[in-house]
Amino acid sequence: xxxxxxxxxxxxxxxxxxxxxxxxxxxxxxxxxxxxxxxxxxxxxxxxxxxxxxxxxxxxxxxxxxxxxxxxxxxxxxxxxxxxxxxxxxxxxxxxxxxxxxxxxxxxxxxxxxxxxxxxxxxxxxxxxxxxxxxxxxxxxxxxxxxxxxxxxxxxxxxxxxxxxxxxxxxxxxxxxxxxxxxxxxxxxxxxxxxxxxxxxxxxxxxxxxxxxxxxxxxxxxxxxxxxxxxxxxxxxxxxxxxxxxxxxxxxxxxxxxxxxxxxxxxxxxxxxxxxxxxxxxxxxxxxxxxxxxxxxxxxxxxxxxxxxxxxxxxxxxxxxxxxxxxxxxxxxxxxxxxxxxxxxxxxxxxxxxxxxxxxxxxxxxxxxxxxxxxxxxxxxxxxxxxxxxxxxxxxxxxxxxxxxxxxxxxxxxxxxxxxxxxxxxxxxxxxxxxxxxxxxxxxxxxxxxxxxxxxxxxxxxxxxxxxxxxxxxxx
Numbered sequence: 001x002x003x004x005x006x007x008x009x010x011x012x013x014x015x016x017x018x019x020x021x022x023x024x025x026x027x028x029x030x031x032x033x034x035x036x037x038x039x040x041x042x043x044x045x046x047x048x049x050x051x052x053x054x055x056x057x058x059x060x061x062x063x064x065x066x067x068x069x070x071x072x073x074x075x076x077x078x079x080x081x082x083x084x085x086x087x088x089x090x091x092x093x094x095x096x097x098x099x100x101x102x103x104x105x106x107x108x109x110x111x112x113x114x115x116x117x118x119x120x121x122x123x124x125x126x127x128x129x130x131x132x133x134x135x136x137x138x139x140x141x142x143x144x145x146x147x148x149x150x151x152x153x154x155x156x157x158x159x160x161x162x163x164x165x166x167x168x169x170x171x172x173x174x175x176x177x178x179x180x181x182x183x184x185x186x187x188x189x190x191x192x193x194x195x196x197x198x199x200x201x202x203x204x205x206x207x208x209x210x211x212x213x214x215x216x217x218x219x220x221x222x223x224x225x226x227x228x229x230x231x232x233x234x235x236x237x238x239x240x241x242x243x244x245x246x247x248x249x250x251x252x253x254x255x256x257x258x259x260x261x262x263x264x265x266x267x268x269x270x271x272x273x274x275x276x277x278x279x280x281x282x283x284x285x286x287x288x289x290x291x292x293x294x295x296x297x298x299x300x301x302x303x304x305x306x307x308x309x310x311x312x313x314x315x316x317x318x319x320x321x322x323x324x325x326x327x328x329x330x331x332x333x334x335x336x337x338x339x340x341x342x343x344x345x346x347x348x349x350x351x352x353x354x355x356x357x358x359x360x361x362x363x364x365x366x367x368x369x370x371x372x373x374x375x376x377x378x379x380x381x382x383x384x385x386x387x388x389x390x391x392x393x394x395x396x397x398x399x400x401x402x403x404x405x406x407x408x409x410x411x412x413x414x415x416x417x418x419x420x421x422x423x424x425x426x427x428x429x430x431x432x433x434x435x436x437x438x439x440x441x442x443x444x445x446x447x448x449x450x451x452x453x454x455x456x457x458x459x460x461x462x463x464x465x466x467x468x469x470x471x472x473x474x475x476x
Contacts (some may be wrong), residue, residue: 002030004434005038006393009049011385014362014370022049024391027433032387042429042436044395051365051385052087052118052392052430053346056372057180057237057261057312059338060089061111063096068322068336071412074115077317077342078450080410081118082437084343085350085427087392088382088453090372092150093122097157101130101137105146109452116450117437119392121378123180124149126168127158134164138171145454147177147377150237153219154186154287162226169232173466176457178233178375183219183244184211184288193333202331204281205274210332211289213243220244224251224258231466233257233458235375238314240266240288241295245302257464259375260302261310264341264348265290265417267299273417282323283415286316287337300358303367309375311349311367313341317413340413344404344423346394351423355398377455391434400426 002023011018011032023031023038060077062070072080081089095104101124108122124141126134126149138149151168152158160168165181172179193210196202201209220236224247227234239245239260248260265286270293273284284290302308316338323336346368353359359367365384373383381390402423406416430438437445 002036002038003040005036005041006044006049006395007041009044009047009395011049012051012361012365013385014365016361022385022391022393024434027391027435029385029387029389029391042395046397047395047428048398049385050085050394050396051369051383052394052432053085054088054090054369054372054378054383055081055086055313055315055342055345056090056310056376057263058089058091058315058342059094059317060091062092062094068318070317071319072315072317074112074120075117075448076410076412077315078117078120078448079443080343082430083410083427085346085394085396085430086118086342087394087430087432088119088121088378089116090121090123090376092125093146094125095127095130098129101126101149102140104130105141105144112452115448117445117448118432118450119453120450121376121453121455122146126151126160126164128160128164129157134167135171135174138168138177139175142175142177142457145452147175147455147457148180149177150180150182152182153223154182154184154189159186162222165223165226166230169227169230169234173230173232173463176460176463178235178458179227180235180237181223182238183216183223183236185215185219188215188218197331197333204278204285204332204335207285207332207335208271208274208289211287213241213291216240216288217243217247220247224248224256227251227258228254228256228464229467231464231469233463235259235261235310237261238263238266238288239308241291242298245299245308249307255464257462259309260307261312262299262303262308263312263314264345265339267296267303268348268352269417270296279320279324282320282335283339283417283419285323285335285337286314286339303353304359304363306363306366309371311345313345314338315340315342317411319413320415339417340411340415343409343411344416344418347423347426348418350396350425355424377457378453380456381453391431393431394427395429396425397428398425400424400428402426
């Protein structure tokens with residue numbers, strides 16, 4: 001007799017659909033089979049039973065940046081995630097100015113404790129201002145269950161030079177951690193932005209020019225090359241189009257341990273969104289910016305074929321008024337970048353990927369949770385429906401039809417870049433470790449029950465050999 005049984009569902013597994021009940025005990029999946037008995041049960045007839053999603057790139061309750069505060073804390077953000085079928089988040093433990101990466105983690109742990117309705121981990125963040133003891137900081141993070149560290153190649157106060165990136169990669173390799181990179185060439189962006197402003201080109205659409213693909217392509221190539229030299233594991237975040245994606249592919253062909261991540265905004269939106277009024281265009285201001293329709297199509301194919309490994313939201317919860325420049329003489333350079341997406345990440349993938357036939361079931365499952373779990377050290381408990389793993393489960397109604405309206409979503413952000421988009425399929429019941437958070441479309445959790453998830457380090461054999469350890473006669 002199980003504590004809970006999910007009956008009559010169509011269970012999604014990478015090897016295919018399984019008509020089975022799921023028995024749950026102690027928050028974990030205890031059995032898969034027909035006719036299971038339980039003290040409680042949920043009838044999943046007509047629904048698809050999928051693993052809870054893992055969104056491993058999002059921003060919540062960060063220190064103020066660019067004069068704007070994040071609208072979502074761990075309460076509102078985690079509720080939004082749950083309504084979108086996501087049961088685990090890995091946001092960034094962003095340090096405040098003048099503080100270390102470890103202090104950034106301590107701040108994030110304090111701000112999240114007792115507030116999240118889903119489970120969560122953290123990525124550390126290293127900047128030029130987080131201190132010179134990178135080795136010790138990265139090892140401390142890994143020892144606390146945070147074996148991943150982000151670095152930015154652009155943004156004032158964040159942009160890291162090659163020396164810092166290589167030092168971080170060496171430290172991450174020693175601590176068996178993964179380096180996450182925002183890859184855009186800061187000097188190129190500053191140069192082009194300055195020339196645009198000098199020429200009086202100030203409207204938001206010039207964000208597309210300042211952040212054009214060459215800046216991303218070059219930085220992606222550079223990161224992959226530095227990872228090749230250091231023997232590091234790296235993830236290139238929010239890959240926006242073909243050219244940068246192909247840089248990752250070429251590196252992988254050379255044996256570099258680098259993967260690409262993309263986000264819904266790069267697959268479903270293109271540069272034409274900036275053709276409207278400034279206030280409308282602000283809803284689509286994110287970095288790197290959107291590219292062309294050909295890039296959209298390429299990214300879909302790359303996702304389907306496994307050449308892009310990760311699908312994340314890059315949820316950046318800034319209110320529309322905070323994104324827009326605040327003075328009459330302000331420009332695109334003064335606007336705040338970032339869009340929300342926690343709640344729409346999986347429904348968009350389900351509707352436009354799985355149901356539209358662009359993705360196989362196996363690829364959908366890998367992109368929704370499994371690959372993030374494996375890459376970031378959660379695969380011993382999350383990411384799949386399998387005996388022994390956490391009972392993080394979402395029941396989806398594939399027949400549901402709905403339209404994205406920001407007022408119907410659960411984030412505190414007052415807009416969505418996908419406003420008005422029609423979606424097929426929706427999660428209706430979402431369980432965290434066997435307990436309903438959302439049931440029949442309603443929040444039913446009486447209190448936040450999300451727990452910090454200390455993640456395991458990467459396997460030693462997942463790191464290539466650094467350049468200096470090659471035999472001299474074998475170096476090419």
